[in-house]
Amino acid sequence: MAQTGASAARSSATHRLDCDVVHYRWDNSIPPRLEIESGDTVVFECRDAGDGWFSQSSTAEDVLRRVVKGHPLTGPVLVRGARPGDVLQVEILELVPGELGYTLFSPGRGLLPEDFPAPYLKLWDLRDGRSAEFKPGIRVPLEPFLGVMGVALDEPGEHLTAPPRKNGGNMDVKQLTAGSTLYLPIWVDGALFSTGDGHAAQGDGEVCITAIETRMQATLRFTLRRDVRLERPELRTGGPLAARTNLGPHYATLGIEPDLMAATKGAVRAMIGYLTREHGLAREEAYILCSVAVDLKISEVVDAPNWVVSAFLPLSIFGE
Amino acid sequence: MAQTGASAARSSATHRLDCDVVHYRWDNSIPPRLEIESGDTVVFECRDAGDGWFSQSSTAEDVLRRVVKGHPLTGPVLVRGARPGDVLQVEILELVPGELGYTLFSPGRGLLPEDFPAPYLKLWDLRDGRSAEFKPGIRVPLEPFLGVMGVALDEPGEHLTAPPRKNGGNMDVKQLTAGSTLYLPIWVDGALFSTGDGHAAQGDGEVCITAIETRMQATLRFTLRRDVRLERPELRTGGPLAARTNLGPHYATLGIEPDLMAATKGAVRAMIGYLTREHGLAREEAYILCSVAVDLKISEVVDAPNWVVSAFLPLSIFGE
Numbered sequence: 001m002a003q004t005g006a007s008a009a010r011s012s013a014t015h016r017l018d019c020d021v022v023h024y025r026w027d028n029s030i031p032p033r034l035e036i037e038s039g040d041t042v043v044f045e046c047r048d049a050g051d052g053w054f055s056q057s058s059t060a061e062d063v064l065r066r067v068v069k070g071h072p073l074t075g076p077v078l079v080r081g082a083r084p085g086d087v088l089q090v091e092i093l094e095l096v097p098g099e100l101g102y103t104l105f106s107p108g109r110g111l112l113p114e115d116f117p118a119p120y121l122k123l124w125d126l127r128d129g130r131s132a133e134f135k136p137g138i139r140v141p142l143e144p145f146l147g148v149m150g151v152a153l154d155e156p157g158e159h160l161t162a163p164p165r166k167n168g169g170n171m172d173v174k175q176l177t178a179g180s181t182l183y184l185p186i187w188v189d190g191a192l193f194s195t196g197d198g199h200a201a202q203g204d205g206e207v208c209i210t211a212i213e214t215r216m217q218a219t220l221r222f223t224l225r226r227d228v229r230l231e232r233p234e235l236r237t238g239g240p241l242a243a244r245t246n247l248g249p250h251y252a253t254l255g256i257e258p259d260l261m262a263a264t265k266g267a268v269r270a271m272i273g274y275l276t277r278e279h280g281l282a283r284e285e286a287y288i289l290c291s292v293a294v295d296l297k298i299s300e301v302v303d304a305p306n307w308v309v310s311a312f313l314p315l316s317i318f319g320e
Numbered sequence: 321m322a323q324t325g326a327s328a329a330r331s332s333a334t335h336r337l338d339c340d341v342v343h344y345r346w347d348n349s350i351p352p353r354l355e356i357e358s359g360d361t362v363v364f365e366c367r368d369a370g371d372g373w374f375s376q377s378s379t380a381e382d383v384l385r386r387v388v389k390g391h392p393l394t395g396p397v398l399v400r401g402a403r404p405g406d407v408l409q410v411e412i413l414e415l416v417p418g419e420l421g422y423t424l425f426s427p428g429r430g431l432l433p434e435d436f437p438a439p440y441l442k443l444w445d446l447r448d449g450r451s452a453e454f455k456p457g458i459r460v461p462l463e464p465f466l467g468v469m470g471v472a473l474d475e476p477g478e479h480l481t482a483p484p485r486k487n488g489g490n491m492d493v494k495q496l497t498a499g500s501t502l503y504l505p506i507w508v509d510g511a512l513f514s515t516g517d518g519h520a521a522q523g524d525g526e527v528c529i530t531a532i533e534t535r536m537q538a539t540l541r542f543t544l545r546r547d548v549r550l551e552r553p554e555l556r557t558g559g560p561l562a563a564r565t566n567l568g569p570h571y572a573t574l575g576i577e578p579d580l581m582a583a584t585k586g587a588v589r590a591m592i593g594y595l596t597r598e599h600g601l602a603r604e605e606a607y608i609l610c611s612v613a614v615d616l617k618i619s620e621v622v623d624a625p626n627w628v629v630s631a632f633l634p635l636s637i638f639g640e
Binding site: 204228232233235237277298 | 526
């Protein structure tokens with residue numbers, strides 16, 4: 001949908017919200033930390049998804065030691081006048097990731113837990129700002145976004161932050177970079193927006209269950225919309241997709257199966273095969289790289305009984 | 321994988337193969353129409369998937385009248401020396417679509433047969449070569465590729481052309497445009513390559529079951545590879561993805577469900593909702609446009625129990 005000029009027609013305020021206090025569940029009874037008007041901007045400080053657990057000296061053993069409480073979210077922000085059935089337009093104005101990033105996988109989680117039973121941790125130096133070294137000769141472009149942006153649900157009680165729902169939440173849509181606009185359906189009075197789970201880079205799919213996880217400072221502008229009703233979140237990007245990565249040839253592997261999940265696993269396993277075979281990566285390294293740099297596409301979902309899911313790797317990460 | 325220079329090291333021939341004779345099934349007992357050496361190039365004439373049934377005067381009623389025999393395929397081409405376990409490298413050198421295109425859906429087929437019970441036919445004028453008018457103010461960029469490229473299976477008998485399989489076939493991978501290279505695992509002596517199902521444009525997903533279907537002249541160079549073994553086809557693109565469409569902002573809708581197929585349907589239904597709501601299209605028009613111009617991505621497949629499939633529409637089709 002088009003963006004409205006509503007915010008330009010009145011004076012609007014800019015607020016700041018630190019992350020000294022966070023919440024680890026969606027719960028519409030959590031009192032708002034901030035009340036704003038439609039058109040206002042908020043600068044959010046967001047902890048990383050690991051709640052600051054990892055440092056430059058962390059190892060794979062720290063993956064097992066940590067206590068996972070849920071995503072630490074900054075908020076809620078109450079938007080005055082917001083009512084169920086309205087839409088919250090969230091313009092993503094600026095995103096500033098932290099200096100340290102991490103990607104991990106852990107037993108029993110992610111797309112291929114049967115293939116990767118042991119925990120693994122990869123640390124990233126994000127200070128370059130444009131790309132991060134995976135290992136010598138391989139750099140992953142940074143295209144920061146927030147894994148979690150959502151509003152409160154209309155069901156009482158606590159709800160885990162891991163699954164995305166009709167309120168948005170942990171959508172992990174990598175195209176929500178600065179310049180894009182998210183449209184969230186509102187389910188409770190005041191909307192009660194919260195955010196967190198900064199990602200410096202991620203592939204479509206986030207297959208090992210983590211992106212390049214990092215702290216994030218996020219500047220977001222909020223506008224109430226009553227000209228449309230939505231059942232699920234929608235979004236508009238500010239420009240071409242993957243502007244920092246779609247610069248040259250891609251290599252792709254295919255999963256061809258009568259089930260989309262099986263096809264997805266097939267495509268990713270084939271990409272891990274390619275990365276180990278042609279680029280000398282360890283299987284664990286390949287899985288990590290798939291999660292942060294490989295995009296999953298549904299190539300066809302109509303040629304019954306077999307669907308094609310394809311995994312696309314930008315060869316520019318090798319300097320090609 | 322890297323391309324080899326094997327074809328440059330010896331003199332190679334260019335052959336032509338018309339489509340006066342076609343085959344409508346994968347069947348490794350079909351005698352080859354052409355025998356070539358590794359390194360040779362073949363210029364294929366390919367009928368459209370509808371076997372020439374549709375003309376500029378066709379209507380939706382013609383969709384029901386036609387007899388679907390399978391994709392008319394040009395081939396087989398025997399590559400001398402090819403053995404099971406080898407890989408057939410297919411460089412896509414040039415693709416020239418026809419002047420007439422069509423997109424259709426028909427009862428009981430496609431992603432959303434329950435939503436679209438009646439047949440529908442859209443004809444396209446492809447003579448511009450770079451884009452085709454959908455209706456005034458909406459133009460779809462042309463990025464031609466072959467829906468079907470495959471080799472014979474190692475199972476005897478006739479096999480329908482509709483499903484893609486380990487031999488490639490009806491993969492409908494839209495990134496296989498000119499400049500890209502396909503790697504097909506070989507299952508029988510001689511490989512027995514055939515192709516057809518020209519598409520002038522398609523979205524990832526091909527949701528209504530057809531792309532912009534058209535005749536195609538395809539120039540392909542074949543090289544045998546024995547340095548790698550593959551279980552499924554792989555490919556390498558010649559440059560950035562969607563070079564003619566990824567030019568500006570995109571609009572996206574999300575499906576958020578505990579099943580990838582349900583999420584896919586949700587994302588497409590929401591995109592149809594967007595196109596009817598914001599761009600005044602009829603629902604049938606929106607479904608057609610999704611099939612030829614909207615790309616399905618798996619945004620995340622790890623945030624249990626809900627996965628996110630997203631449908632991305634390039635707003636450049638509206639001249640935005």
